[in-house]
Amino acid sequence: MAEDLINSFMTGPDENGRFGDFGGRFVSETLMPLILELEKQYEHAKTDDSFWAEMNDLWTHYVGRPSPLYFASRLTEHLGGAKIYMKRDELNHTGAHKINNVLGQIILARRMGKTRIIAETGAGQHGVATATVCAKFGLKCVVYMGAHDVERQKPNVFRMRLLGAEVVPVTSGRGTLKDAMNDALRDWVTNVRDTFYCIGTVAGPHPYPAMVRDFQQIIGKEAKAQMQEAEGRLPDTIIAAIGGGSNAMGLFFPFLDDKSVEIIGVEAGGKGVNADMEHCASLTGGRPGVLHGNRTYLLQDDDGQILEGYSISAGLDYPGIGPEHSWLHEIGRAKYVSITDKEALAAFQLCCEQEGIIPALEPSHALAHVIKIAPELPKDHIICMNMCGRGDKDIFTVAKHLGFEMAEAD
Amino acid sequence: MTRIDAKFAALKAEGKKAFVSYIMAGDPDYATSLEIMKGLPAAGVDIIELGLPFTDPMADGPTIQLAGQRALEGGQTLQKTLDMAAEFRKSDDTTPIVLMGYYNPIYSRGVDKFLTDAKAAGIDGLIVVDLPPEEDEELCIPAQKAGLNFIRLATPTTDDQRLPKVLQNTSGFVYYVSITGITGAAAAEATDVAPEVARIKSQTDLPVIVGFGIRTPETSQAIASVADGAVVGSAIVSEIAAGKPVPEVLSFVKGLADGAHRA
Ligand SMILES: Cc1ncc(COP(=O)(O)O)c(C=O)c1O
Numbered sequence: 001m002a003e004d005l006i007n008s009f010m011t012g013p014d015e016n017g018r019f020g021d022f023g024g025r026f027v028s029e030t031l032m033p034l035i036l037e038l039e040k041q042y043e044h045a046k047t048d049d050s051f052w053a054e055m056n057d058l059w060t061h062y063v064g065r066p067s068p069l070y071f072a073s074r075l076t077e078h079l080g081g082a083k084i085y086m087k088r089d090e091l092n093h094t095g096a097h098k099i100n101n102v103l104g105q106i107i108l109a110r111r112m113g114k115t116r117i118i119a120e121t122g123a124g125q126h127g128v129a130t131a132t133v134c135a136k137f138g139l140k141c142v143v144y145m146g147a148h149d150v151e152r153q154k155p156n157v158f159r160m161r162l163l164g165a166e167v168v169p170v171t172s173g174r175g176t177l178k179d180a181m182n183d184a185l186r187d188w189v190t191n192v193r194d195t196f197y198c199i200g201t202v203a204g205p206h207p208y209p210a211m212v213r214d215f216q217q218i219i220g221k222e223a224k225a226q227m228q229e230a231e232g233r234l235p236d237t238i239i240a241a242i243g244g245g246s247n248a249m250g251l252f253f254p255f256l257d258d259k260s261v262e263i264i265g266v267e268a269g270g271k272g273v274n275a276d277m278e279h280c281a282s283l284t285g286g287r288p289g290v291l292h293g294n295r296t297y298l299l300q301d302d303d304g305q306i307l308e309g310y311s312i313s314a315g316l317d318y319p320g321i322g323p324e325h326s327w328l329h330e331i332g333r334a335k336y337v338s339i340t341d342k343e344a345l346a347a348f349q350l351c352c353e354q355e356g357i358i359p360a361l362e363p364s365h366a367l368a369h370v371i372k373i374a375p376e377l378p379k380d381h382i383i384c385m386n387m388c389g390r391g392d393k394d395i396f397t398v399a400k401h402l403g404f405e406m407a408e409a410d
Numbered sequence: 411m412t413r414i415d416a417k418f419a420a421l422k423a424e425g426k427k428a429f430v431s432y433i434m435a436g437d438p439d440y441a442t443s444l445e446i447m448k449g450l451p452a453a454g455v456d457i458i459e460l461g462l463p464f465t466d467p468m469a470d471g472p473t474i475q476l477a478g479q480r481a482l483e484g485g486q487t488l489q490k491t492l493d494m495a496a497e498f499r500k501s502d503d504t505t506p507i508v509l510m511g512y513y514n515p516i517y518s519r520g521v522d523k524f525l526t527d528a529k530a531a532g533i534d535g536l537i538v539v540d541l542p543p544e545e546d547e548e549l550c551i552p553a554q555k556a557g558l559n560f561i562r563l564a565t566p567t568t569d570d571q572r573l574p575k576v577l578q579n580t581s582g583f584v585y586y587v588s589i590t591g592i593t594g595a596a597a598a599e600a601t602d603v604a605p606e607v608a609r610i611k612s613q614t615d616l617p618v619i620v621g622f623g624i625r626t627p628e629t630s631q632a633i634a635s636v637a638d639g640a641v642v643g644s645a646i647v648s649e650i651a652a653g654k655p656v657p658e659v660l661s662f663v664k665g666l667a668d669g670a671h672r673a
Contacts, residue, residue, distance in 0.1 A: 015546065024544075024545060025542065025544050025545065026513060026542075026545060027540060027542060028468070028469045028539050028540060028542070028563065028565075029542050029563045029564065029565045029567070029568060029576065029587070030469075030561070030563075030565040030566075030567050030587065030590055030591075031542065032542040032543075032567075032568075032572075033567045033568065033569065033572060034567065165618060172472065173465065173466065173474055173479075178466060181468075182466055182468050185468045186468065186469070186471075186592045189468075189469060189590060189591060189592060190590060190591040190592065191590075192567055192590045251631065253606070288514045289514045289518060290504045290512075290515060290517055290540065291466060292466075293540070294515075297559075298514075300514070300518065302517065302518075303466045303487045303488055303489075303515055303519075304464075304488070304514040304515035304516070304517065304518025305464065305482060305514075305515065306465045306466050306514070310665065337595065399670075404423040404482070
């Protein structure tokens with residue numbers, strides 16, 4: 001395995017923003033000077049103690065970090081195998097891991113003198129986190145959201161508006177998350193002087209995949225220390241759901257060089273990873289291509305046209321995946337599997353019943369894989385899954401699938 | 411010498427500015443767009459930019475986005491776009507064709523195969539929006555080796571420090587994007603463009619052509635007069651989108667070309 005030839009998995013990306021063959025800077029010339037400037041500013045901030053002091057203060061007092069590492073005892077007993085721990089990032093302010101990254105980018109934007117923040121959002125969690133931090137700092141915020149997602153994630157649209165953000169329903173292309181990202185890039189190309197593009201996942205041109213990972217790796221760092229305290233050792237398996245891959249990269253990164261730790265990413269299998277393409281499993285069902293500034297695995301047709309993904313979970317509905325995951329997949333350091341809508345819904349319900357935690361549909365995918373493998377594993381095998389979001393935003397979707405009549409107030 | 415170099419040499423000898431037009435291959439359908447393409451040289455077009463449709467055209471405004479969608483819905487592919495160029499070449503061996511689009515369809519086909527096929531189809535140059543100089547190893551260098559021009563965009567954000575990098579592996583001509591923004595947006599003023607063109611020309615001998623936001627014969631003339639030529643895209647694509655008959659589309663193009671040629 002290529003693994004043996006590499007001293008560390010934590011040195012990427014290289015100076016061209018590449019993780020192996022993946023990543024890079026595939027953007028128009030207008031944006032190129034902007035991302036070079038961003039890279040310079042980020043490299044500076046990264047080693048600046050005052051930057052991290054501000055982050056840490058807000059993580060503690062505004063977000064509520066560290067998030068607990070929770071032993072899910074009833075679920076463990078119910079499944080009868082491996083010990084299951086949950087990293088509770090759903091308890092963060094705004095209900096998901098997204099705010100970890102947003103804080104970092106907005107603090108950077110303020111240092112760069114930018115006054116207008118734009119973002120793309122799928123489920124609305126990244127949009128809500130961005131709107132929240134913009135409200136806190138009095139920054140103008142514009143969120144691009146696929147028209148279809150505006151419909152299925154109404155509570156989050158209202159939250160963003162309450163927080164003072166302008167939500168722009170995107171109808172270009174097919175009106176989905178990837179189109180929202182296109183429109184955000186079109187906005188950025190137009191408003192180059194005052195605008196900062198706050199990307200919500202480990203995708204986009206370099207330095208975004210590395211920068212977003214660095215802001216999210218607080219998840220894995222905390223989990224590692226907390227596991228040490230709880231069990232006196234490393235977990236055996238860590239598991240996270242993947243849309244673009246930011247919560248997963250956040251959990252995985254600090255464990256990459258711990259070779260005893262098995263790493264599993266869970267993609268959205270939708271109605272099944274088959275020829276009908278009704279899924280969002282870029283690694284299991286796609287091939288390498290170039291989109292949104294980087295080379296990575298993509299859902300595409302034979303002519304290199306990008307396909308729409310499908311998932312019950314709006315937050316996983318992206319036809320690509322962060323380039324670092326593509327690299328980890330190819331070198332074999334992490335393993336990627338897929339979980340269907342049905343399996344995720346079952347996990348969602350089991351988590352509610354067994355643990356009194358209503359999970360978001362995204363981590364329900366990770367949990368579904370835990371449910372699949374835990375029973376076969378020995379009782380001293382430790383699994384840590386990333387409970388990266390809470391399910392409040394998903395109750396309408398789940399109710400509909402369970403045939404529960406729930407009139408939305410109008 | 412490529413057809414592009416030959417064309418600029420001929421224009422220079424005549425003391426004329428270049429008029430460059432953009433259409434989306436396969437919009438509204440293969441046959442109609444081929445018919446329009448074949449009529450462009452007679453309408454005064456010096457260089458044809460042929461759009462390669464892509465699902466995610468990040469640098470394009472609604473007009474060209476929709477043209478790409480129409481083309482894709484009509485079954486246009488990279489192969490059919492090359493077929494169109496080859497068909498055009500049967501009756502015109504001098505008008506340069508520049509393929510303009512995004513990298514993924516090219517990458518998906520395989521760079522070497524694409525270059526061989528593009529050359530065989532009579533393509534002369536490439537403009538690939540999402541390949542900045544930082545990614546030159548991907549396609550720019552192999553394209554030059556294969557004898558195709560690689561035309562780069564320079565923009566208002568390309569400062570003096572960066573300009574040499576942008577010009578370094580550029581050939582054929584330099585395309586100056588007159589505004590920060592997407593295709594189809596508002597036009598730049600010739601008075602703003604003139605110093606930018608001069609700035610670029612002070613660092614290269616290549617012709618500098620200006621595009622983005624030109625919609626009328628008057629602007630075409632004004633912009634061409636401060637550069638080596640003008641490019642019009644969205645305004646022509648809008649005529650096609652409105653369902654105008656081919657002769658009307660071509661007479662609209664002629665007006666724009668005449669404007670540039672008056673400069
Ligand atoms: C709770 C939650 N988890 C996961 C995701 C997917 O993003 P990522 O893979 O970047 O963590 C989202 C995206 O909206 C989300 O809201």
